[in-house]
Amino acid sequence: MRWLFLLLLVLNGVYYVWHQQEAPLKVKEVAPLSLYKGSQQDIHLLSESQSGKQSPKRGQECLYIGGLSTQEQLNALRQRLLSLDVVAQQVVGRLGDAAGLWLQIAPRSQRLLDQTLLSSLSNDFKDLKHKIMLCEGVATVE
Numbered sequence: 001m002r003w004l005f006l007l008l009l010v011l012n013g014v015y016y017v018w019h020q021q022e023a024p025l026k027v028k029e030v031a032p033l034s035l036y037k038g039s040q041q042d043i044h045l046l047s048e049s050q051s052g053k054q055s056p057k058r059g060q061e062c063l064y065i066g067g068l069s070t071q072e073q074l075n076a077l078r079q080r081l082l083s084l085d086v087v088a089q090q091v092v093g094r095l096g097d098a099a100g101l102w103l104q105i106a107p108r109s110q111r112l113l114d115q116t117l118l119s120s121l122s123n124d125f126k127d128l129k130h131k132i133m134l135c136e137g138v139a140t141v142e
Contacts, residue, residue, distance in 0.1 A: 060134055063110045064095055065118070066102030067129035074101040077125055081105075086112050096133065104135075 065081075065088070068074050074090065081088045087106035095102045105113060113130075122128040 061132050062107065062135040063105040063113065063130060063132055064091065064098075064102050065105060065113075065121075065128065065130045066091070066095075067098060067100040067127055068125065069100055069127070071101065073125060074103065077121070077128070078103060080121070080124070084112065084117070085109070095131070098129070098131065100127070100129075 066074065066077070068077065078088055078090070081103070086109040088103040088109070089106070091102040091104050118130055
């Protein structure tokens with residue numbers, strides 16, 4: 001057992017010397033951060049940025065909920081939303097590339113629909129989907 005320990009100790013020493021003989025790694029030069037800053041000194045959110053593509057304003061976005069296949073399911077969903085004090089109107093025509101019947105949620109009622117409420121509604125209504133899209137130019141409201 002002593003010989004095995006001494007053998008491992010000698011092998012460890014040989015391994016150390018072998019690695020010391022390899023060429024040392026070159027240190028990579030890194031430019032200071034102050035050279036990169038320029039006009040981008042802080043982190044900005046996309047909603048705060050003034051340059052580039054303008055994001056749509058919050059008032060122009062609407063929440064659409066639906067994707068249901070029958071009018072009866074859509075009426076039941078509308079009644080369920082009315083019981084939760086959420087104002088919704090049926091969308092006439094297609095909602096972009098989405099199939100089915102959709103409801104547009106009034107902007108003042110969007111804050112009432114959080115993710116937990118939407119998931120509980122999707123459990124009750126099969127194939128229920130929700131989308132946030134631009135209000136204008138997508139579909140008309142009944």
